Amino acid sequence: MSAGRDIATIARWEGKKSFSMLSRDVLPIAVILFVLLIIVTGFAAQSGLHIQDGMYRIGVDNPQVAALFASDARFTVYESDAASLTANRGAYDLIIVNGQAYASPTDKGKSALNTLERDYTKYVNGVYTGENDLFAAYPLWIDAQTVKSELNFTAPGNGQFVPAPSVRGPPVPQGPVENVPTPSPTLGVTKDELRQELVTLSSQNTQVSRYTDVLSPQQSAMGTFVTPDQLSPPLPFDSIILVFVFIFPLYFTSQFFMMSIMNERIERKGEVLLSLPVKTSSIIIGKMLPYFLSMLAICAAITIYIRASPLILLPLIPIIFFFLANALIIGMLARSFKELSFISIFFSTVATSYLFFPSIFANVHVISLISPLTLIVLTLQGTAWTAADFVYSTALFWLTGAVLFYIAARNFNEERLFSEKKFLPRMREFLAGIIQYRHPYASLFLLAAFSIPFVFMAQMMGLVLFFNLPMPLSLVLLLILAAFIEEAAKAAGIYTLFMQHPEFFSWKHLAGACAATAIGFLVGEKFLLFATLAEITESVFGSVLFSSLGVLWMPLLLHFACILMVASSLKVWGRKALVPGLLAATALHCCYNLYLILGWLR
Amino acid sequence: MKARHITIIAKKEFRGLYSEKTILLAVLLQLFIALFSSFLMVGLTSMYDPTSLSKYSHFRYDIAYAGNESPLLGDLENSQDFRVHRMDLSTAVELLKERRLAAVVYAPGTLPDADEPVKLTLYTLADDLQGAVVDVKLKDVFLKYEEDLRESRAGRLDITPLSVLIPTSSGSTSFFEFVYGLLIPLLVFMPGIISAALIIDLITEEYQHETLETLVSTPVTFAEMVWGKVLACVLLVPLQAGAWIILLAANGIAIENPVLIVLHVTLASFLLILIGAMVALHYRERTAAQFVFSTALVVILLLVLALPDNPLNLIARLSVGTAGVEQWIVLGAVMLAVSALGYVMQKYAGRAGRDLHAG
Numbered sequence: 001m002s003a004g005r006d007i008a009t010i011a012r013w014e015g016k017k018s019f020s021m022l023s024r025d026v027l028p029i030a031v032i033l034f035v036l037l038i039i040v041t042g043f044a045a046q047s048g049l050h051i052q053d054g055m056y057r058i059g060v061d062n063p064q065v066a067a068l069f070a071s072d073a074r075f076t077v078y079e080s081d082a083a084s085l086t087a088n089r090g091a092y093d094l095i096i097v098n099g100q101a102y103a104s105p106t107d108k109g110k111s112a113l114n115t116l117e118r119d120y121t122k123y124v125n126g127v128y129t130g131e132n133d134l135f136a137a138y139p140l141w142i143d144a145q146t147v148k149s150e151l152n153f154t155a156p157g158n159g160q161f162v163p164a165p166s167v168r169g170p171p172v173p174q175g176p177v178e179n180v181p182t183p184s185p186t187l188g189v190t191k192d193e194l195r196q197e198l199v200t201l202s203s204q205n206t207q208v209s210r211y212t213d214v215l216s217p218q219q220s221a222m223g224t225f226v227t228p229d230q231l232s233p234p235l236p237f238d239s240i241i242l243v244f245v246f247i248f249p250l251y252f253t254s255q256f257f258m259m260s261i262m263n264e265r266i267e268r269k270g271e272v273l274l275s276l277p278v279k280t281s282s283i284i285i286g287k288m289l290p291y292f293l294s295m296l297a298i299c300a301a302i303t304i305y306i307r308a309s310p311l312i313l314l315p316l317i318p319i320i321f322f323f324l325a326n327a328l329i330i331g332m333l334a335r336s337f338k339e340l341s342f343i344s345i346f347f348s349t350v351a352t353s354y355l356f357f358p359s360i361f362a363n364v365h366v367i368s369l370i371s372p373l374t375l376i377v378l379t380l381q382g383t384a385w386t387a388a389d390f391v392y393s394t395a396l397f398w399l400t401g402a403v404l405f406y407i408a409a410r411n412f413n414e415e416r417l418f419s420e421k422k423f424l425p426r427m428r429e430f431l432a433g434i435i436q437y438r439h440p441y442a443s444l445f446l447l448a449a450f451s452i453p454f455v456f457m458a459q460m461m462g463l464v465l466f467f468n469l470p471m472p473l474s475l476v477l478l479l480i481l482a483a484f485i486e487e488a489a490k491a492a493g494i495y496t497l498f499m500q501h502p503e504f505f506s507w508k509h510l511a512g513a514c515a516a517t518a519i520g521f522l523v524g525e526k527f528l529l530f531a532t533l534a535e536i537t538e539s540v541f542g543s544v545l546f547s548s549l550g551v552l553w554m555p556l557l558l559h560f561a562c563i564l565m566v567a568s569s570l571k572v573w574g575r576k577a578l579v580p581g582l583l584a585a586t587a588l589h590c591c592y593n594l595y596l597i598l599g600w601l602r
Numbered sequence: 603m604k605a606r607h608i609t610i611i612a613k614k615e616f617r618g619l620y621s622e623k624t625i626l627l628a629v630l631l632q633l634f635i636a637l638f639s640s641f642l643m644v645g646l647t648s649m650y651d652p653t654s655l656s657k658y659s660h661f662r663y664d665i666a667y668a669g670n671e672s673p674l675l676g677d678l679e680n681s682q683d684f685r686v687h688r689m690d691l692s693t694a695v696e697l698l699k700e701r702r703l704a705a706v707v708y709a710p711g712t713l714p715d716a717d718e719p720v721k722l723t724l725y726t727l728a729d730d731l732q733g734a735v736v737d738v739k740l741k742d743v744f745l746k747y748e749e750d751l752r753e754s755r756a757g758r759l760d761i762t763p764l765s766v767l768i769p770t771s772s773g774s775t776s777f778f779e780f781v782y783g784l785l786i787p788l789l790v791f792m793p794g795i796i797s798a799a800l801i802i803d804l805i806t807e808e809y810q811h812e813t814l815e816t817l818v819s820t821p822v823t824f825a826e827m828v829w830g831k832v833l834a835c836v837l838l839v840p841l842q843a844g845a846w847i848i849l850l851a852a853n854g855i856a857i858e859n860p861v862l863i864v865l866h867v868t869l870a871s872f873l874l875i876l877i878g879a880m881v882a883l884h885y886r887e888r889t890a891a892q893f894v895f896s897t898a899l900v901v902i903l904l905l906v907l908a909l910p911d912n913p914l915n916l917i918a919r920l921s922v923g924t925a926g927v928e929q930w931i932v933l934g935a936v937m938l939a940v941s942a943l944g945y946v947m948q949k950y951a952g953r954a955g956r957d958l959h960a961g
Contacts, residue, residue, distance in 0.1 A: 018889075021887075021889070021890065022889075022890065022893075025885060025887075025890050026885075026890045026893060026894060029894050030893075030894070030897065033894070033897045033898055033901055034897075036901045037897070037900060037901050037904070040901050040904045040905045040908070041904060043905070043908050044904050044905070044907065044908035047908045047909075047910075048908070049907045049908060050907065050908065050909065050910045050911070050912060050915050051783060051784065051787060051907060051912075051914050051915050051918060052779060052783035052784075052915070052918060053910060053911070053915050053919075054915070054919055054924055054926075055779070055782065055783060055918060055919060055922055055924060056924065057924055062764075064764055065764055065766060068764065068766075073910075074779075074783075076924070093924075096766060099764075099765050099766055099767055100766075100767045101766055101767065101768045101769065102769075103769070107778055108778065108922055110778070111778035111779055113768065113769070114778075115779070116766075116768060117768045120766055120768060123763065123764075124763045127761055127763040128759075128761075128763075130761060131759060131760065131761060132760060133755075133758045133759070133760075135717065135718060135719040135755075136752070136755040136756075136758035136759050137752070137759060138719065138748075139714075139719050139720060139748060139751035139752055139755055140719065140720050140722065140744065140747060140748040140751055141719050141720070141721045141722070142721075142722045142723075142724050142744065143721060143722065143723040143724065144724050144726070145723060145724065145725045145726075146725070146726055146727065147695060147698050147699055147725050147726070147727055171664065171687070171697055171702045171703070173693055173696040173697050173700060173702075174700060175696060175699075175700060176696075177692050177693050177696045178692065178695070178696060179692050180691045180692045180695045182669075182691065182708075183708055183710070183721070183723040184721075185710035185711065185712055185718070185721055186718060186721065187718075187719065187721055225721075227748070228741060228744035228745045228747070228748045229745065229748075231724075231737060231740070231741045231744065252896070255889075255892070256889060256893075259888060259889040259892075260889075262888075263810075263889075266810055266811060267810075267811065267812065335622065336618075336622065336803070336807060337802075337803035337804075337806060337807045337810075337888050338618075338619065338622070338800055338803040338804065338807070339622055340803070341796075341799050341800065341803050342625070342627045342628055343627060345627075345628075345631070345796065345799075346627045346628075346630065346631050349631055422622075422623075423622070423623065
């Protein structure tokens with residue numbers, strides 16, 4: 001049989017197995033739950049979500065004003081006369097006496113005031129929209145134009161925002177000046193069209209429309225014209241809706257794959273599968289295929305439903321691939337159901353944050369491109385992205401996914417699947433599965449080189465985490481974290497080999513192993529950096545993460561020295577010395593990076 | 603039903619969790635999200651609320667003013683946030699492209715009391731963090747200018763809105779509602795959801811690993827075994843929820859009524875755990891049970907959120923100290939529901955246990 005036919009057969013089995021199990025027991029309930037979900041969604045849409053109800057207590061002396069704010073469920077409105085309100089000020093977060101609002105000087109009071117102000121502006125706008133002379137009520141219109149400019153990432157100090165020049169007097173342009181036509185003083189839109197648009201805008205539930213607008217951006221009739229009140233930068237949390245719409249179904253489906261792998265391991269059920277005269281890679285691909293296709297189908301269905309461009313599917317494919325690779329590894333590693341749950345919840349949270357947080361900055365910062373979700377945001381907005389952007393934001397997903405699949409395929413055998421060892425030893429065993437004892441140096445070299453995508457992913461995560469802390473703090477934390485991640489990744493191979501074959505580590509072999517790891521790490525780093533991450537590496541943050549780029553022998557020496565520290569401490573003091581060794585290596589690495597950056601800043 | 607048997611089972615489950623060490627992942631997760639919540643506070647608020655940004659740096663942005671004289675020029679020059687340069691439009695836009703200016707404002711020659719509106723043109727950088735911050739700062743100036751223009755056209759207005767004078771607020775507060783009205787209720791409830799998923803794992807594991815025979819051959823009855831597992835899961839909730847509250851407090855988010863919040867969360871989670879246990883007893887298989895439970899969970903959560911005075915709302919209110927008597931009514935209702943569901947589960951587990959002995 002050819003591999004293709006094997007895969008197709010196994011995929012059919014797998015599809016049949018999981019579908020028949022689901023259809024027999026679960027389908028009727030699932031249908032009922034789905035109907036209930038639709039009913040409940042309708043109910044929720046009508047009654048609204050009551051999570052912030054009654055957060056603030058406000059006291060009002062005027063019944064008309066009280067009625068105005070009582071419509072906002074966040075306020076519990078108490079009516080009383082001015083004297084008693086003033087006397088009991090402490091009982092309220094905010095009081096309105098004789099048409100003047102006074103907030104209590106707490107965070108909550110200020111927040112209540114903010115909410116009040118927003119409600120009041122909405123009310124006033126509503127009143128003004130009904131004015132006969134619309135341009136007396138709305139005398140100022142702003143034509144908001146945006147100008148494209150490439151973010152100059154190589155300038156020092158960039159990372160948070162571009163500092164404007166601090167020279168005295170007006171700046172003078174360096175480049176040639178293009179003629180910008182003088183804007184016409186008239187709007188070019190009729191009064192009635194504007195009024196119509198204002199009415200629709202004010203009647204919209206902004207809490208909901210914000211999110212639906214992310215999925216299907218609407219062109220307003222007013223074009224780029226806004227009133228000062230409508231002038232607002234993009235809100236940061238809006239792309240979370242994409243996580244709910246696209247990523248959660250994927251995560252959900254990958255759970256079935258995870259469980260299917262786990263089920264093979266319970267009571268050695270998978271022995272039959274393993275005894276088939278089929279390559280392990282065919283088994284894995286065959287088992288994965290139905291889930292891959294159904295995840296793709298779900299994404300396609302969602303894309304069609306929200307009428308988005310099919311281009312959206314492109315950045316989703318590496319995400320699917322990455323999720324499935326992780327599901328496979330988790331399914332193979334977990335010893336019990338609860339372990340499976342915890343690991344998968346942990347993984348999904350981490351992966352979701354990695355995807356979501358950069359995309360907050362989709363329109364704001366180039367750093368956002370490290371998440372494929374940003375490409376989805378851009379596609380939905382109708383902004384074009386290039387093939388280079390695609391490679392840039394998805395390369396890490398492809399690479400880590402591929403490496404995980406390779407590790408899984410090497411370990412998909414009886415010994416590993418049915419072993420009852422603890423979690424960390426199992427991880428070590430998995431790594432040992434891809435280390436060839438006959439070629440230790442080559443194995444260590446490859447292992448170090450292939451750990452790079454994971455290192456980058458972890459470091460990117462750190463970048464996302466620390467990116468917005470105040471400047472010196474974010475750099476210091478990133479510095480330490482980046483060094484630690486690199487050292488841990490480098491130590492993984494040596495530690496594994498040490499645990500399996502401690503006798504191998506004579507001082508000569510130890511030096512050789514360290515050299516192999518250091519070279520492998522450097523080669524992998526160089527290779528991936530030049531391929532994809534040029535944009536980030538040129539910023540200050542990049543120089544912290546990847547400072548070992550300049551000359552070749554310096555970083556090599558650094559990598560060698562650090563891993564040597566870890567390996568020697570392992571040899572001298574045994575396995576307990578791993579953590580102290582790592583910390584010492586991290587400290588050395590930090591000093592080196594700090595030296596480079598300080599020199600660089602000077 | 604013997605209490606001793608139940609505690610034995612609960613202890614056994616705790617030992618299992620402890621020896622697997624995977625509970626550490628849950629703790630790690632908490633720390634991870636807590637780190638993000640500080641990211642949210644420092645990062646996002648400084649980006650989108652210029653007043654909090656000014657806490658870190660007091661920066662005057664260079665902007666250009668082009669076109670005709672207007673009172674707006676004076677407003678901009680008086681503002682603490684900008685350094686205004688007058689220049690012609692083309693030069694200004696080129697400087698903006700070179701990122702040497704933060705924004706360009708063009709004003710037409712329309713008179714303040716003209717019939718036509720005043721149409722400003724505002725040029726800012728696309729895809730730029732600074733552009734977003736400058737937008738917010740400019741908005742304040744524009745709003746003031748709009749107010750002045752309205753003033754000079756006031757004679758033409760025929761409806762006057764009710765007047766409420768609102769003092770300009772100081773300090774960053776825009777995240778208060780997000781943190782207390784969303785983040786805290788969801789985070790504090792997360793342990794409940796995790797525990798409900800855990801009870802499914804614990805029960806289906808006994809079925810799928812075929813360890814039930816050994817268990818029921820001991821003096822422990824089937825129902826006692828299920829209750830022991832439920833107890834273990836319920837006890838985890840206050841531990842984790844309490845950890846959340848402490849972590850948030852360490853992040854500078856003070857929470858009022860922590861004990862009451864933990865009480866509410868534990869009871870509401872008890873309900874979820876009982877539902878999870880019954881789903882697991884019915885399906886006896888993890889994939890199906892988890893699937894049905896998580897779908898049902900979405901339905902339940904959505905329904906609960908759509909009801910006024912729901913437990914999540916009460917937690918938001920308790921955390922800011924504005925909960926009233928209604929919290930005791932809700933607490934009582936949840937307690938009633940727990941006892942009712944507990945009774946049903948007792949019966950159900952009894953039947954499942956008899957099936958087991960018969961089969």
